[in-house]
Amino acid sequence: MKLVSPGAFAKNIVASVQEYSLLSGRAIGNLFTNPRYIADTFTQMDSIGVGSLPIVVLTGFFTGCVLALQAAVSLKEFGAINMTGKLVALSMVKELGPVLTGLMVSGRNASGMASELGSMKVTEQIDAMRALGTDPIRKLVTPRLVATVFMLFFLTIISDACGTGGGALVAVVLLRLNGPAFFHTAYMSLVGGDVVEGLVKPLFSGFIIATIGCYYGLRTTGGTQGVGKATTQAVVASSVLIILVDFLVTQLMIGIFGR
């Protein structure tokens, strides 16, 4: 491993953050000017949204199941096993739905974007695109950004629903709890603030997945090996950022809604 001086290291980080911010800024700025690549956006929505549906449904469902099982054990000690529905719904909607969906889609799509754009970069397809008069940020990054933010929002809702459904199934079948009561406590426990919190998070995660995936893809150097490296870095960086931003948004929401 090559050692670098702390000064050079810090400079590198600042330069990367600056480059990343510029890329994100331009990707957003492109939304407001022509030309727009609507067809590319729909293609991406299909690949990100529809393509991620199976894993999102499965993770959401089994997370809900596991939550119900675990919650029941603890709640029983306090004689509050009827609160299982409340716990499952709150955890899913506020926290686990958004975060797990974000992580799943990050693993699937941030890596996909980084490797696709990375291969295009190392085979000079990005340069060719520029030589043909197309801005690669406009053509490649903006459609992915729009598609990811839009689709992740709905994927999160689906995940929340599957999770609550999975929890209910476990509660009724394994824990012998009352089904309608489960849904009633679940429904009553959710207030506006919880739902808003749960729905704001995927907007941030979607932004992170698309911009980080594209950023690492577009700065790929060093042939196929570089593509592999870019892919790994994109998944690591976007996953960590998703969890970090989740913490910040939660903090902010507690400040606003008081819970």
Next chain:
Amino acid sequence: MTLPTPDLQVAAQPSIEMPPGAAIVEFKDVSIGFEQNHVLKNISFRVERGETRIILGPAGGGKSTLLKLANGLLKPDSGEIWIFGKPLSGMSEREIFELRAHIGMVFQESALFDSLTVEDNVAYRLHEERVPEAEAHDRVVEALRFVELEKAITKFPPELSGGMRRRVSIARAIISKPDLILYDSPTGGLDPITSTTIIELVVKQRDVSNTTSLLITHRLQDAFTLATHRFSQSTGHMEPIPDGKLDPGTKFLVLNEGKIVFDGTTHELTHTQDPWLRAYLE
């Protein structure tokens, strides 16, 4: 063998506005380096309208870098690059994109879009310009006929051989009838027969459309074929220029270790006294 269609024969009177007396490409004291190592040092040269400028030099001499600079894909560390009589340094990103509409580029490794068919690759620029589908298709067929690859229209680039990819890449570069074509090693890594086919295409494009071009090659043989042959409309093939004459528009630029070691005509190159050049040409 089909004759070039009339549409491609329109003499290239640059459709872009240029100040009188301006060169198509002009480098003024251009230098560029990557991470402290200097790739091009104080490069200056002019390419006039209608000229075919052949760039020769050992591998790693900065030839591809020079071509990317001419297209604004890279920015020089110092010096000025003028394209069609306008300085690249004074242009916004948007203006450079507009300028590139007049420049065709063939990349060293073809750089076709893997996810698009040959048709969509060649039509890429037309689709960007929102040319109606029917017209775009006709022009793609015409361009592919020019490179004799009509059969491959529905294929994807990974299904093609290296030589076919190079030809598709040429078709993609010429479809918009550019005022300047940049060929980066169009014959690199190909067998002699395929190389000759590609050089014939370049000669055809030069003599039929009079397009100004910069062409990098590693094969001296290709360079001299370009200088000594012309395209015959009647036979549809290239033929040697009679009496051993040379094509007056074909000139040479030789780069070595980032410096220009030769800039002049074919005659001057073949009669050079420079020992390094003589050794290189052997």
